[in-house]
Amino acid sequence: METTNSITKPMKSYVNTGNKDTRSGFGAGLTELGLKNENVVALCADLTGSLKMDAFKANHPERFYQVGVAEANMIGIAAGMTIGGKIPFTGTFANFSTGRVYDQIRQSIAYSHKNVKICASHAGITLGEDGATHQILEDIGLMKMLPGMTVINTCDYNQTKAATIAIAEHKGPVYLRFGRPKVANFTDENQRFEIGKAVKLQDGNDVTIIATGHLVWEALEAAKALNETGVSAEVINIHTIKPLDAEAILQSVSKTRCVVTAEEHNYFGGLGESVSRVLAMNDPCPQEFVATNDTFGESGTPAQLMEKYGLNSEAIVEKAKRVINRK
Amino acid sequence: MTTTTDNLTDLVQQVRRDILRMVHKVNSGHPGGSLGCAEFMVALFNGIMDHNPDFSMDGINEDIFFLSNGHISPLFYSVLARSGYFSVDELNTFRLINSRLQGHPTTHEGLPGVRVASGSLGQGMSVAIGAAQAKTLNGDDHLVYSLHGDGELQEGQNWEAMMYAAAHKIDNWIATVDLNGQQIDGATDDVLSLGDVKAKFEAFGWTVIEIEEGNNIEAIHKGMAEAKENTGNGKPVCVLLKTVMGNGVDFMMHTHAWHGKAPNDEQLEIALNQNPVTIGDY
Numbered sequence: 001m002e003t004t005n006s007i008t009k010p011m012k013s014y015v016n017t018g019n020k021d022t023r024s025g026f027g028a029g030l031t032e033l034g035l036k037n038e039n040v041v042a043l044c045a046d047l048t049g050s051l052k053m054d055a056f057k058a059n060h061p062e063r064f065y066q067v068g069v070a071e072a073n074m075i076g077i078a079a080g081m082t083i084g085g086k087i088p089f090t091g092t093f094a095n096f097s098t099g100r101v102y103d104q105i106r107q108s109i110a111y112s113h114k115n116v117k118i119c120a121s122h123a124g125i126t127l128g129e130d131g132a133t134h135q136i137l138e139d140i141g142l143m144k145m146l147p148g149m150t151v152i153n154t155c156d157y158n159q160t161k162a163a164t165i166a167i168a169e170h171k172g173p174v175y176l177r178f179g180r181p182k183v184a185n186f187t188d189e190n191q192r193f194e195i196g197k198a199v200k201l202q203d204g205n206d207v208t209i210i211a212t213g214h215l216v217w218e219a220l221e222a223a224k225a226l227n228e229t230g231v232s233a234e235v236i237n238i239h240t241i242k243p244l245d246a247e248a249i250l251q252s253v254s255k256t257r258c259v260v261t262a263e264e265h266n267y268f269g270g271l272g273e274s275v276s277r278v279l280a281m282n283d284p285c286p287q288e289f290v291a292t293n294d295t296f297g298e299s300g301t302p303a304q305l306m307e308k309y310g311l312n313s314e315a316i317v318e319k320a321k322r323v324i325n326r327k
Numbered sequence: 328m329t330t331t332t333d334n335l336t337d338l339v340q341q342v343r344r345d346i347l348r349m350v351h352k353v354n355s356g357h358p359g360g361s362l363g364c365a366e367f368m369v370a371l372f373n374g375i376m377d378h379n380p381d382f383s384m385d386g387i388n389e390d391i392f393f394l395s396n397g398h399i400s401p402l403f404y405s406v407l408a409r410s411g412y413f414s415v416d417e418l419n420t421f422r423l424i425n426s427r428l429q430g431h432p433t434t435h436e437g438l439p440g441v442r443v444a445s446g447s448l449g450q451g452m453s454v455a456i457g458a459a460q461a462k463t464l465n466g467d468d469h470l471v472y473s474l475h476g477d478g479e480l481q482e483g484q485n486w487e488a489m490m491y492a493a494a495h496k497i498d499n500w501i502a503t504v505d506l507n508g509q510q511i512d513g514a515t516d517d518v519l520s521l522g523d524v525k526a527k528f529e530a531f532g533w534t535v536i537e538i539e540e541g542n543n544i545e546a547i548h549k550g551m552a553e554a555k556e557n558t559g560n561g562k563p564v565c566v567l568l569k570t571v572m573g574n575g576v577d578f579m580m581h582t583h584a585w586h587g588k589a590p591n592d593e594q595l596e597i598a599l600n601q602n603p604v605t606i607g608d609y
Contacts (some may be wrong), residue, residue: 041464065460065495073487079456080393083442084385084465103447104484108454112434112444208442236552 009232013222014186022178022214023121025157027052029164030089030119034060034182037087037168039205043078044091045071050180051091075101078116079108087168088116093137094123094177098143104133109173110146118143122180123153124264125292125309126302128213135297141269142174144242150195150198151242153177153263153271155216157185159239162193170195177213179264181302184239187237193325196240198248204234207320208259212238212271215311217260220314233320241271246278253279258323259287262316264306266306288319288325332544336524337605338409339544343575344608345405347598349421350589356422356430359585360476361402361572363507363542367474369404375555376472380411382439390469391440391458393443396476397431398587402430407440408609415609433519434537449482452502455603456492459500470558471500481519486531488501493532501554503566506541511582528565541570545556576601 028311033058035038038325042056043065067074071092078088090097098105101173109116120139125136128151133145144151150172154160160178167174174195187199201216202223203215211219223233253259259279272289281283292309306312342365350356372378375391387577394403401421408415413427420426427436431446443454455473462469479485492500504524512518521527528535534557536542538550557564572586573579576598590598 063464067491068487068494070487070491071492072450072484073456076450076453076488077457077460077491078482079443080454080459081461083391083454083458084387084461084467086464104450104453107444107447108450114443187463 008227009074011224011227014322016184016186018185019182020157020185021180021182022154022157022160023050023180025054025154026119026121026164026178027055028163030148031055031059033165033168034063039085039087040089040168041065041081041086041262042089042091043067043074045069045074045082045096046274047092050093051119053091057256061317067184070134070261071096071101072104075104076108076233079112079114081211082116084115090116091119091121094133094139098175099136102142102259106146111148114150114173115171117174117176119164119176121178122279124179124214125297125305125311126179126181126264128180128302129299130307131299132296137292137297138269138270139177140241140263140265143268144274148172149242150174150240152195152240153213154235154239155213156183156187158187158191159193162191163239166193166195176245183214186217196243198245199236199237200248200252201237202235204232206232207324208234208236208256209262209263209276209316210236210238210249210259212241214222214264218311218313219262220254221313222320225313225317226320231320231324238271241274244274244278246282248280249275249278253283255283256272257285258327259285260290260316260319260323261287262290264311265274266294268294281298286323288323290319291317335369335373335544338373339365340575340602341604341606342402342405342409343367343399343602344599344604345418346401347576347590347595349401349404349418351595352424354589356401356589357398357587358401358589359509359572360396360505360507360578361399362576362579363504363572363574364399364474365549365575366400366544367503367568367570368402368417370544370551372406372410375548375551377469382412382414384442386442387465388467388469389443393445393451393455393458393469393471393473394432395445395473396448396479397445400428400430400432406458412440413438418609426511430513435589448476448479449484451569452485452488454489455500455502456497459497461498468499470555473500473502475502475504476510477504477508477521477524478515480504480521480524489528489531489533490510496561497563498559498561500552501564501566503568505570505571506567507570509572509586511583513583532562534560534562534564535567536564536569537569539569541568544575564569
């Protein structure tokens with residue numbers, strides 16, 4: 001394995017200010033939005049507590065709509081509310097936000113250009129003990145295939161809060177994906193969230209790690225471990241999977257010449273494939289995937305599942321070493 | 328806008344000609360249901376609804392309409408064009424490439440009068456509810472109207488919407504169901520019986536108005552006036568419109584055969600002869 005140096009390089013350090021769930025970031029963002037934008041309305045399919053929508057509901061009962069366990073109806077109502085200038089935020093689990101209501105989203109929202117924000121919690125395998133019926137690992141693919149759909153997967157509480165507020169200003173349908181477990185909260189509390197703009201978290205020369213969602217913190221941990229072995233890893237946080245920041249990716253690989261993508265999603269249809277397309281069209285170079293391998297999940301704790309399905313910092317380190325060897 | 332019943336009868340006949348000529352030209356489309364609802368749609372857009380052909384998507388301070396059974400697009404397009412939403416000449420582009428008049432209605436090409444795409448069935452009630460709730464939030468006391476097929480009620484989303492509408496007291500919306508008793512594969516009773524539709528809506532907490540003669544303009548005006556009187560009472564309002572599929576063309580009536588089939592040259596001539604030109608073909 002050839003690397004640029006064999007001594008430890010100084011790195012930016014990120015402080016975990018305390019583990020928090022990204023869904024609470026969504027709830028906090030929605031609460032703030034409710035106070036400052038009276039056109040924002042919220043709909044929930046019997047998961048108000050799980051989605052952390054209680055404060056919005058308490059502050060604005062006239063703008064909160066309990067739909068019951070009827071997600072298809074919720075999507076249609078949200079589409080209709082945009083006619084008259086409302087900005088609907090729908091809330092349920094990622095599985096019931098996408099696969100269950102794909103045709104409703106496709107026709108009534110995406111094809112109809114409706115300004116609906118589909119907010120999806122409990123995405124991925126870290127939903128944990130409820131098992132595979134609730135752990136969707138296909139939702140990014142489903143949503144990114146819809147013409148005109150913006151797809152965002154945030155990495156921590158602060159970023160989820162900032163994204164929730166930012167998407168209200170964006171005209172058009174958005175899929176916002178976040179999760180259930182408490183994870184490291186390390187991004188800036190007062191960050192400006194720019195849709196479609198990648199965030200470079202570490203500079204490096206030997207490999208580019210492109211991560212989204214819960215895997216971003218794992219990527220930072222992996223970069224630290226790699227650095228201790230003399231491997232200089234660049235880390236890019238891709239919160240917006242569509243539209244993808246191709247420029248940031250190409251700029252990084254022009255230096256590192258190899259990529260590891262990391263996501264809590266099936267590698268079919270995920271961030272990794274979107275990155276592959278950018279590379280194939282512009283600047284082909286080796287890529288390895290940290291993602292689930294065309295499988296359903298199962299019950300377990302989030303940490304156990306991340307380990308079993310190869311979605312943690314150790315897996316990223318292993319793939320980084322492998323991809324560097326392929327250069 | 329006030330229009331006499333005689334004028335509307337002429338307009339209905341012209342709309343029938345439009346429907347027949349549109350589907351004939353491209354040898355595709357859905358004439359049966361379109362013809363069956365011609366009187367209703369003509370009446371709705373000429374006197375019943377307070378609407379503005381100078382189209383705005385948000386439809387603030389006007390009544391707005393959603394077509395849930397999007398396959399009867401020939402009728403929708405003809406009525407919109409003849410109500411001034413766009414030029415009647417554009418009807419000539421129905422289902423052609425680069426047209427705003429897609430096989431099923433869409434907002435995608437920016438056609439005035441269309442506020443949501445429809446065609447994949449069963450989604451219109453939910454959208455109409457959302458629009459009605461937005462009107463309530465905006466303090467806009469105008470109404471939302473929607474039209475649905477009877478076969479379409481087999482889609483489960485309708486029943487989610489029906490339950491929600493009653494629970495949330497959506498009373499600024501009139502949903503009309505075209506009860507023609509036919510769908511693609513045959514009579515609804517044979518394909519999947521809807522049972523007692525009136526009893527089902529009532530059991531879901533709706534006010535139900537029945538229009539027995541759904542192809543009679545006076546009966547439509549009377550029934551829709553009754554429906555309008557029933558809005559604002561804390562209950563959603565449904566109109567069961569009993570129509571004859573293919574109405575106005577004798578060989579297309581009372582059968583599902585013309586649900587999604589265009590007439591050939593000879594059949595078109597016979598059908599047009601039964602509906603002489605009144606206002607002027609596009």
